[in-house]
Amino acid sequence: MTALCLICRHRTTTHADEYACPICTDDLRAWLTDLPRQAALLQEFVAPGSRPAEGRLGGTGRAHSPAPADLRVLTLLGPGRYDPHPGTDDDGTPPIHAVLTAWAGHIAYTYPAAHRDPYGTARTEPCEQAWPSYGFTIPGWCAWLTAYLPYTLTLPAVADLHRDLGDLIRRIRDLTHDHPHTHPMAAPCPACQAFALARTDGHWHTRCHACGHTLTPDQYAHHAAEVLDAHQASDGTAA
Numbered sequence: 001m002t003a004l005c006l007i008c009r010h011r012t013t014t015h016a017d018e019y020a021c022p023i024c025t026d027d028l029r030a031w032l033t034d035l036p037r038q039a040a041l042l043q044e045f046v047a048p049g050s051r052p053a054e055g056r057l058g059g060t061g062r063a064h065s066p067a068p069a070d071l072r073v074l075t076l077l078g079p080g081r082y083d084p085h086p087g088t089d090d091d092g093t094p095p096i097h098a099v100l101t102a103w104a105g106h107i108a109y110t111y112p113a114a115h116r117d118p119y120g121t122a123r124t125e126p127c128e129q130a131w132p133s134y135g136f137t138i139p140g141w142c143a144w145l146t147a148y149l150p151y152t153l154t155l156p157a158v159a160d161l162h163r164d165l166g167d168l169i170r171r172i173r174d175l176t177h178d179h180p181h182t183h184p185m186a187a188p189c190p191a192c193q194a195f196a197l198a199r200t201d202g203h204w205h206t207r208c209h210a211c212g213h214t215l216t217p218d219q220y221a222h223h224a225a226e227v228l229d230a231h232q233a234s235d236g237t238a239a
């Protein structure tokens with residue numbers, strides 16, 4: 001049994017107790033992988049010439065200050081708080097670090113209520129705070145959120161996480177102009193036969209843009225080999 005994806009509302013989830021389909025889950029993984037790199041690109045706006053933006057900048061650092069950095073960049077990289085609860089729509093730009101820590105906190109807080117350990121025993125110890133093993137940094141929080149993604153998929157709030165991270169990465173990419181590329185695939189879609197299969201950088205699945213059919217890399221490789229075999233066989237009979 002599977003359920004309807006709460007995010008796209010037209011594909012189904014892999015497991016009945018999940019709320020996100022494989023394609024929407026792909027988005028989350030790809031964004032969490034790309035965020036540290038995007039944040040590093042933003043840092044370059046603030047500190048050109050690879051000079052660290054933080055730390056003890058002396059008077060010499062300020063002497064070479066370029067034009068004032070875009071306020072949106074400073075806000076995205078700055079401190080501040082963020083409330084991930086649905087319904088608190090705020091049109092302002094939320095800081096990256098605040099969005100990630102707020103979500104990690106929210107997920108960690110709900111963790112004991114629903115989680116069972118690998119032996120099937122319900123966990124009762126509280127998990128009130130998230131501790132990223134790579135530090136309280138943007139890469140650290142992205143690694144934490146990626147590690148907890150299988151659990152997060154079982155929370156309806158995954159739809160809000162998808163919206164928040166999607167908004168965040170779009171805001172950042174508007175500033176960095178660094179967008180992922182989509183590569184068309186050679187073989188036609190096995191479901192609808194359209195030549196509309198494509199794979200986007202950072203995404204696991206190949207997807208048909210005509211009918212929405214999805215393939216894992218292994219499934220696509222197998223399918224492409226079959227298409228090639230069939231093509232060569234028909235060439236053989238025609239000759």
Ligand SMILES: [Zn+2]
Binds near residue numbers: 006007009021023
């Ligand atoms: Zn979906």
Ligand SMILES: [Zn+2]
Binds near residue numbers: 189209213
């Ligand atoms: Zn298709």
